Amino acid sequence: MTKQLDIVILGLSLSSSWGNGHATTFRALLGGLHEDGHRVLFLERDVPWYAGQRDLPEPDFCDLQYYSSIEQLLSLYADRIRSADAVVIGSYVPEGVQVIDQVASLSPRRLCFYDIDTPVTLAKLDRSDEEYLARRQIPLFDTYFSFSGGEVLDRLETNYGSRNSVALYCSVDASRYGNSGEPFEWELGYLGTYSPDRQPTVERLLVEVARRMPEKRFVVAGPQYPDDINWPQNVERIDHLPPAEHASFYSRQRFTLNVTRADMIAAGWSPSVRLFEAAACGTPIISDYWRGLDELLPHGEAIIIAHGTEDVVEALSNIDEQKRDAIAGSARDIVLQGHTGLARSRELVEALRALQPQPRVEQAARQRISA
Template structure:
């Protein structure tokens, strides 16, 4: 159990998020685990509240986190009944994206909290697309009217979208809080690669054309190559070439071994996030921390995180991918992965994110006092 005595300036923090106990079908859990652990290490008291979703029951790969406190709640009424004092007395309350009944939860938090209230959007372009295009009655986790009521809008997307949140939606302060790598969990392990190219990601309609172009098509053209896809909700596996294997789910405890078993790993981005740019996935950070060379699709802002051609490879077509897999000198491949690891550890770890969050909260509180 990671615990510390409260220190001067320590915060009482409540996070209401999609999941910290299960990484099945979502990247939120990895982000919350690293952030929460580092906040606790910095002396803060952190409570994580998670809806007890039945679809996570079979895949709770961290049912009892060893840092802070985690409580599952049955429904919104239970949340309100049992945790009103926690929310009311906290210095900081964070509501995450994709929380069940998120609009109702957000209204309650804004009415109840006595400290700073923040929305942590780990899906910002998807959120804005839903706000603009969702049909009446569609299930949402954030209402446009609520954005101005959050003191902080923490976004896993940086760049121009932050100013848009402030100018168009009235967010008092929109700040980037990217996903991150956890160097305690992700690091190089020297082993014989099992696959030439692997991809970890839940199947989605808008990502699938890129998975087809950047993994399945190269696999069809290079039958001697070895490929793997790890993720939930794929229903077309019978159409894949025989040299593509699959894991339906990999718990977080197996992610490091998975990345280290690849010569290259594929990073594929959802359409809304490509359009928005500046939207690095948590898998990109994890793979880089393992020193596994990354082949990624192209989007604005990626060069601010990793330098193309030196720390990451960008591609779009099967031919571009195959050239990297079959023609790139081994010493260049290894050096690229090593440079990416150094870059990520210098600026994109869970500890750095915890410090950034502290800074944003201090800035917000200072503004409120002024």
């Protein structure tokens, strides 16, 4: 490969952060690639949901193009897909199974998958749910980049046929996330799209805490929450918070809450982008527990792990400002040293450079598998 790579990425969404965490993950990663001089074409399916909610329609760090159908994708971008140093297909791409088959049939030099939802994907495959990836397609990829690390990587290779599984965690754009210096408005806040499997934890670690501490102010930001949720009067609701306002939002909280999807907890080693964003803003994090969290951010030093309401009440009541600042500073140092978009993009490039272009016999085999 040349020093600067030509990469084509087909992902769920780059243009809209509404209702998905993929956009911010891709933005940080692609920003890092751009900073190092790599060329990226991002191809996004033009669907009404995201088309009506675009908060970054024309990024300055890559070439973002939209396609309306698989036929249009192939007619406009087949040559670019063939000539690119690497093609990366993301999870939850609309008509993903068909997209993967068609892209594989073009014999790209390096074909990879970036699963930003690995535990969800594997749970779906175990139920024979092939919404965006078929089990038979996993061996097609030169590398399966996974949002989750740890034992999940071994499972991908042993149980699902991945030829090479590599952890590629989400990351934060350090140029966009930092403390704004604004005064605190809330004792504890949470940023996340509504999810039925997360909501019981939100209730336990924030809503019930708010009921027990009526003199304190709390906030929950994110779309798709049902109208029938009984929020206490001291919990403010913000329906949607665009990424440009995240840093200010985190900076105005004394503590922020991280809540993890059930599939991610079961898999372990699956840090949310919200962890990295909050840490970069210097806001101390209270989080539910999953395996691997302590390895990333040591409990009591760089994060507070809460198992129930009492743990949160204890933290809010008894952690003084000196200790709060020390926890926040430790997390910030860890994230800025190893979990920025630039750091993650260099991990991606290193992994891609380690791959040799597939010989024609391998490309022919790829075409047979995808047929």
